[in-house]
Amino acid sequence: MVKFKERILVTAALPYVNNVPHLGNLVGSHLPADIYARFCRLKGYDTLFIGGTDEHGTPIEVAAKKEGVLPRVLCDKYYKLQKKYYDWFAVSYDNFSRTSKPIHHDITKEFFSKIYKNGYIFDDVLKLPYCKKCERFLPDRFVEGECPYCGQGARGDQCDHCTKLLNPDELINPYCIICNNKPEIVETKHLFLDLSKLSPKLKKWIIKNKHWKVNVRNLALGWIKEGLKPRCITRDLKWGVGVPIPEFKNKVFYVWFDAPIGYISSTKEWAERNKKDFKKWLTGSTKIIHFIGKDNIPFHTIFWPGMLIAEGGTYNLPWQVAGLEYLNFEGRKFSKSKSRGIFLNNVIDLEFEPDIWRYYLSTILPETSDTDFSWDEFQARVNNELIGNLGNFVNRILTFINKNFNGKAPKSDKYDLYDKKVLKNIDEASRISGELLYTLRFRDSLREILHLSSIGNKYFQDKKPWENKEKSSTTLYVCLQIICKLGVLITPYLPNTSEKIKKQLNLKDLGSWDKGIGVKPSHKLGKPEILFKRIEDKKIKELKENFGGK
RNA sequence: AGCGGGAUGGAGGAGCAUGGAGUCCUCGUCGGGCUCAUAACCCGAAGAUCACAGGUUCAAAUCCUGUUCCCGCUACCA
Numbered sequence A: 001m002v003k004f005k006e007r008i009l010v011t012a013a014l015p016y017v018n019n020v021p022h023l024g025n026l027v028g029s030h031l032p033a034d035i036y037a038r039f040c041r042l043k044g045y046d047t048l049f050i051g052g053t054d055e056h057g058t059p060i061e062v063a064a065k066k067e068g069v070l071p072r073v074l075c076d077k078y079y080k081l082q083k084k085y086y087d088w089f090a091v092s093y094d095n096f097s098r099t100s101k102p103i104h105h106d107i108t109k110e111f112f113s114k115i116y117k118n119g120y121i122f123d124d125v126l127k128l129p130y131c132k133k134c135e136r137f138l139p140d141r142f143v144e145g146e147c148p149y150c151g152q153g154a155r156g157d158q159c160d161h162c163t164k165l166l167n168p169d170e171l172i173n174p175y176c177i178i179c180n181n182k183p184e185i186v187e188t189k190h191l192f193l194d195l196s197k198l199s200p201k202l203k204k205w206i207i208k209n210k211h212w213k214v215n216v217r218n219l220a221l222g223w224i225k226e227g228l229k230p231r232c233i234t235r236d237l238k239w240g241v242g243v244p245i246p247e248f249k250n251k252v253f254y255v256w257f258d259a260p261i262g263y264i265s266s267t268k269e270w271a272e273r274n275k276k277d278f279k280k281w282l283t284g285s286t287k288i289i290h291f292i293g294k295d296n297i298p299f300h301t302i303f304w305p306g307m308l309i310a311e312g313g314t315y316n317l318p319w320q321v322a323g324l325e326y327l328n329f330e331g332r333k334f335s336k337s338k339s340r341g342i343f344l345n346n347v348i349d350l351e352f353e354p355d356i357w358r359y360y361l362s363t364i365l366p367e368t369s370d371t372d373f374s375w376d377e378f379q380a381r382v383n384n385e386l387i388g389n390l391g392n393f394v395n396r397i398l399t400f401i402n403k404n405f406n407g408k409a410p411k412s413d414k415y416d417l418y419d420k421k422v423l424k425n426i427d428e429a430s431r432i433s434g435e436l437l438y439t440l441r442f443r444d445s446l447r448e449i450l451h452l453s454s455i456g457n458k459y460f461q462d463k464k465p466w467e468n469k470e471k472s473s474t475t476l477y478v479c480l481q482i483i484c485k486l487g488v489l490i491t492p493y494l495p496n497t498s499e500k501i502k503k504q505l506n507l508k509d510l511g512s513w514d515k516g517i518g519v520k521p522s523h524k525l526g527k528p529e530i531l532f533k534r535i536e537d538k539k540i541k542e543l544k545e546n547f548g549g550k
Numbered sequence B: 001a002g003c004g005g006g007a008u009g010g011a012g013g014a015g016c017a018u019g020g021a022g023u024c025c026u027c028g029u030c031g032g033g034c035u036c037a038u039a040a041c042c043c044g045a046a047g048a049u050c051a052c053a054g055g056u057u058c059a060a061a062u063c064c065u066g067u068u069c070c071c072g073c074u075a076c077c078a
Helices: A024-043 A058-067 A073-089 A102-117 A195-208 A214-224 A261-271 A296-313 A354-363 A375-404 A419-437 A440-462 A469-489 A497-506 A537-546
Strands: A007-011 A046-053 A093-099 A122-131 A145-146 A153-155 A172-176 A184-193 A288-291 A319-323 A327-329 A371-373
Touching: A007 A024, A007 A102, A007 A195, A007 A261, A024 A046, A024 A354, A024 A419, A046 A073, A046 A261, A046 A371, A073 A122, A093 A102, A093 A261, A102 A122, A102 A261, A102 A296, A102 A537, A122 A172, A145 A214, A145 A327, A184 A296, A195 A214, A195 A296, A214 A296, A214 A319, A288 A296, A319 A497, A354 A440, A354 A497, A371 A375, A375 A440, A375 A469, A375 A497, A375 A537, A419 A469, A440 A469, A497 A537
Parallel strands: A007 A046, A007 A288, A046 A093, A288 A319, A327 A371
Antiparallel strands: A122 A184, A145 A153, A145 A172
C-alpha cells in the first residue's frame, strides 16, 4: 500500500437536473464515489469529495418552457430534490454545487479564455435546423420525420428502425418535436475545440495510464485511433454560460464544455467557504478520481483531459477514471417513460433504510459488466448476508455479553492458538479489503469484510461459549474486537450501521481503517439492538407487483 | 455498419494480461449438527461439454481464427 500521505479528490458525475434519478444513476457514480471517499478518509488520506448538478442545456430550457417557468426555477426544484435524495442515501459530499452558480460561470469563462488564447479554438459556420415558432435552433434529436431509407418514423440523428445514421436535413416531412412545426435550415456560426491538435498529447497520456481499467483505456484509445475531430462547444441557447467573445454574445457554451469545469468550480466553492487553498486540491500530487457511468467515458478520457491540456495545464489531469457499467432492472433497462425501475423518489418512501439499499447495491455494483437489480436477490442478499451473517453476529455477541457479563466487556485470559488465529484474521481483513477497495474492487472488498463476520460466527460456534459461560470471557473478548473492526470496515458501505454499532459498543470513536480502537475489558457496553429488520416474503411480493416493470 | 466490452455448476461474480487437473467466492438445492442469536449459526454433499466451431500446444476458461447472442459508444441528448 501507499506510504506517503495521499491527497485525493473524489468526484461523482454531475447529474443532469431535468428529472428524478433512478437506482442506476446512483450506482453508476454517487454510491461508488461515496464509498471510495469514505474509505480514503478512514485511511487518513487528505480527502475531498465534490459534486453538483449539471443544469444547462437544451432539455432544461425546453422543459422549463413547457412548464411555463424560467429554467432557473426548474433547476431549483430538481436541485433540491436531487440533493435530498443523495443526503438520504448518506452520500457524503463535501460540496454539492450547481453549474448555474456565478462562481461556475466565472471559472468557465476564464477557462475558455485560456484555451482561446492558446490557439485551440476556431470558428466555423454550421447549417442547423431552426424552428421559427419556438424561436430556437433544434438539436438533431429534437427534429423527427420519416426516414429517407426505410420510410418509417425517425429522429434527426438516427433511424431506430433501420439504424441508419441521419442528418436532420435528410428527413422527409421533418417536424419540431416541441411544436410540430416544420423547421428550416439556417446558417449559424459556432466555436470549435480543435481536438485533432490535442490528439498526440492525449494519446501519450492515455497510454501512460496503465492503472486504468481495461474497458476505459481501450475505449479511449479507440477514439484516438479513429481520429479526433474538432468539437463544437457552443450552442444557440439563452440558458447557459455566456461566451465571453462579443461576436458570440448571443450564444452559450455547450453543456459538455462547461459541465466538467464544474469539478473545478465546486472545489473552489468549497475552498472559499472553508478558507482553504483550492489549487492545492487540483494541482501537484493530488490524485483526481472521477466516478462515472460508461456512457461518460469518452468525455472524461478525451474531451475533458483535452480541455485541461488546451487550457495550459494549470490543473491535474484525471488520475483515475472509474467508468462503471450499467445497472438493469429485472433484466431490462430502467425507463422513466415506461415507468420501469425504481426511482429515488420511490426509494425514500419505501420502508427500507438507506443501508439496506447501500448493501444490496454495493454487492451488484457494475464494475466489469452490466448487472441486474432483482427483488428476489435483494431479499436474499439482505436476509442471508447482511442480516444472517453480519447482523446476527453483532447481535448474538452483544446479547450474550449483556446477559452473561452484565453488559461489560469481558476480560481476555490466555489466548489459545485459535484465539490468536482469529485476532490475526482481524488485521488481515482490513489489509486485504483495504487493498481491494483502493484498487476499486468494491464487491470483493465488501465480501472480504463479510468474511470476517463469517469467521466470527464460526469461531463462536466452535468455542460453544453457551456451554461454559464462566470460562468464555476470552472468546467473547475476541468477538468484541471483531465487532469493533467490522464497525470500521463497513463504514464506507454502511455508514449508518457503523454508527449504530458504535453506539451499541458505547464508544465515541472506532478508530481508523488500519488502527481500530478496540474495546477495553470492563468497558460498559450500550444496549444491544437488532441492526436490520428481515425482509418478509409478503413485502417482496408486494414490491414486485408495484415495481415489477413487466 | 464501425469501434469497445461481455457470455464460467440452478442464479450472480472472480479467474484470462504472464496457459498447468474446472479452481475460488456469494446465494440457492439436498443431508446432518448446534441452540447464544433476527427460523439466524456451523459441518458435509450433489451440481459445469467454461456461448459455439476450428486451430496452436505435452497442456487452453486463459492464446489465435471464425460464428452466434447481449450491452455500450459512434462526436448536436447529456
